[in-house]
Amino acid sequence: MLDSAKRLFLRLGDRVQHATHDGWGMGAVVEVMTSVVPGGTCLVRVLFEDGKQRTFNNDLDSDMCCARFGVQKFWKLGFEGFARAPHRPRLNGR
DSSP, X not given: OXXXXXXXXXXXXOEEXXXXXXXXXXXXXXXXXXXXXXXXXXEEEEEETTSOEEEEEOBTTSTTBGGGGTEEEOOOOOOTTOOOOOOOXXXXXX
16 A cells, blocks of 8 residues: 655645745745655745745655755744633632
8 A cells, every 4th residue: 555645844824934034034835736646746835925936845754845944834823812811819818
């Protein structure tokens, strides 16, 4: 049985930045291309704030993966829309 599953670094819509190319600005993944052919490549296309789309290898098992060449996923927790829970005074000093 052939295992064609790839370990992908980036997914559609992920926000990224490049470690050494600050001038590119932030980027967003706009296309993910994964080959179904065994041994095929996985590519990801990123649109950066400078208006250019750049294509990178997206397979974490590859030595050419964009994660090894400076592309960094911008991790952001989505708690901006949540209100802070009201503080309740403790009873009996507990």
